[in-house]
Amino acid sequence: MAALDEEIRPRLTDAEAKGVVEAEWSHLRGVDAIEPLPSYDDQNFLLTLRGNRRAVLKIAASGAPCRGGAGEAVTAGYLDCEHAMMRALASAGAEAPEPVPSDDGREVVPFKWTDLTCFARVVTFLQGDALSDLRGHGDDGLFKMLGATLGAADVALATLAPRPDGADAESRILAWDLANAARVSRPYLDDVLDADVRMRVAAGLEGLEQLLASPEYVGGADLLQTGSRRGRGRDVDIPR
Numbered sequence: 001m002a003a004l005d006e007e008i009r010p011r012l013t014d015a016e017a018k019g020v021v022e023a024e025w026s027h028l029r030g031v032d033a034i035e036p037l038p039s040y041d042d043q044n045f046l047l048t049l050r051g052n053r054r055a056v057l058k059i060a061a062s063g064a065p066c067r068g069g070a071g072e073a074v075t076a077g078y079l080d081c082e083h084a085m086m087r088a089l090a091s092a093g094a095e096a097p098e099p100v101p102s103d104d105g106r107e108v109v110p111f112k113w114t115d116l117t118c119f120a121r122v123v124t125f126l127q128g129d130a131l132s133d134l135r136g137h138g139d140d141g142l143f144k145m146l147g148a149t150l151g152a153a154d155v156a157l158a159t160l161a162p163r164p165d166g167a168d169a170e171s172r173i174l175a176w177d178l179a180n181a182a183r184v185s186r187p188y189l190d191d192v193l194d195a196d197v198r199m200r201v202a203a204g205l206e207g208l209e210q211l212l213a214s215p216e217y218v219g220g221a222d223l224l225q226t227g228s229r230r231g232r233g234r235d236v237d238i239p240r
Helices: 014-024 072-091 142-157 178-191 195-213 229-235
Strands: 031-037 043-049 053-061 109-113 116-124
Touching: 014 031, 014 043, 014 053, 014 109, 014 116, 053 072, 072 116, 072 142, 178 195
Parallel strands: none
Antiparallel strands: 031 043, 043 053, 053 116, 109 116
16 A cells, blocks of 8 residues: 555556557547546546547546555455446436446456556546536526435445445545544644634634534434445545
């Protein structure tokens, strides 16, 4: 397992990414254009295929911070889990990408890039807008639609079988889980140069910890609860 402070991120060029698709997904019959998409630890590319079809190439690296520095086998397991989640969402009527098998039928294809073990996947493209791009727009049913989608996701993901090793989200410290906000953020308080801002952030983190330790929260107010059926909407991995 890699140290969490290591810079472990795939940084393929457009030409390298296109080469992976052409080598492993030749049945897609050519990539006319490739365009980087926003991402964090992983890489995402929009593929324009012949006939104006579109798909998304996703590249993940073993040891990436977003998966807790997991090794090759565990990283592949995470990606398989994402595919299982996509299928579960689709079965519940929610729109979700679909994995596209490679030429030899694999949905997750390992390969070497520099000294990293990476994994390539191709999924179908879904047109949409990021929520952050909709600031300032009227609701127009957006929140109702979002709530309905999260409800469908909650029902769908409840059908997934538990992990064979018995582990679940409770055993992982996920940086984007609000329940872990204080422990993840507090080590970086000294990097906040403005003393007033630093004090307000520290007070907010302390208040959050008090909330999580309160009888009301422990007794069932599980809006932030990790790994519960009712809290899974927060633990969904959107393309990074």
